[in-house]
Amino acid sequence: MSPRSAKRPASSAVEDYLEQILELINTKGYARVVDIAQRLSISQASVTNMVQKLDAEGLLKYEKYRGLVLTTAGEELARNITLRHQTLTDFLQLLGLDPQVIYHDVEGMEHHVSPATVHAIESLTSHLKRRPALLRSIRTGATPPRGRRTP
Numbered sequence: 001m002s003p004r005s006a007k008r009p010a011s012s013a014v015e016d017y018l019e020q021i022l023e024l025i026n027t028k029g030y031a032r033v034v035d036i037a038q039r040l041s042i043s044q045a046s047v048t049n050m051v052q053k054l055d056a057e058g059l060l061k062y063e064k065y066r067g068l069v070l071t072t073a074g075e076e077l078a079r080n081i082t083l084r085h086q087t088l089t090d091f092l093q094l095l096g097l098d099p100q101v102i103y104h105d106v107e108g109m110e111h112h113v114s115p116a117t118v119h120a121i122e123s124l125t126s127h128l129k130r131r132p133a134l135l136r137s138i139r140t141g142a143t144p145p146r147g148r149r150t151p
Helices: 012-028 033-040 044-056 072-094 099-109 115-130 132-140
Strands: 060-063 067-070
Touching: 012 033, 012 044, 012 067, 012 072, 033 044, 044 060, 067 072, 072 099, 072 115, 115 132
Parallel strands: none
Antiparallel strands: 060 067
């Protein structure tokens, strides 16, 4: 089977695996089945099955007892997943929500939001960071002062 392409979106489970694999590689320098199982709180057998599937789909290279590495396609998809996760987290943090609420909401939203929506949220977050008075008014539910614009 050829590497995954944009025409067939990844499932939520595939996204969770790729996100964790990239994070492990970035923090530890490698990713092993045991580490992935621990991070996702699932059995090593389940991880092995998924890793073999991701290998067959061209998203990673897996050698039993040796670990795994992401292919170019797998790394690109994992980076996009991580960016989407961070964009949603940044936006909700900007609104001053509780960290546990943010974590729960992002985990629920991240697999169901379109690239266009992520881009719009990213743009809105950027604008709000440059307009502290507007951000404060959003956080408090107050209306922004009229006639004055903050940079």
